Amino acid sequence: MNYKRLFLLMSAVVLCISLATAEDFKYIGAAKCKMCHNKADKGEQYNKWANSPHAKAMASLKGDEAKNPKCLKCHSTAAAADQALVATITVEEGVSCESCHGPGSAYKVATVMKDQKASMAKGLILPDEKVCKKCHNEQSPHYKGFNYKEYVAKIAHDDPTTK
16 A cells, blocks of 8 residues: 555656646747848748748738737737747747747757757747648638748748758
């Protein structure tokens, strides 16, 4: 009987430690990505994003749309995120890197980013059509169809050193 109690006690301790150390990845904003993802030899991903409609998504909202949660959920990464997970990202940033690639607080470190498996364990998402269709879908009042293959080519921002 004592072994049963000891086992239950140890299980409770392990559960408490696991919950206490569980990490909620936080949204840090594109400026943090820029540090590594804006070098010419690496493909200037940040500049490509900054000059894209995603970066200007908030500016495309008119009047009350800029305060409407139904619009903000697709026009701003920060507005769509669980506010407890917002670190340094801002609503004005529009659709940032983390809308597609996941909150970057844990995978932003260069040593982690060098290992795709480690990056994914720390919250990195490799976006696919499902990720895009969270916003590019019939629920949008401005939806005009979405050809994934065509649009993903328009926003391509590969790192040429990883090929």
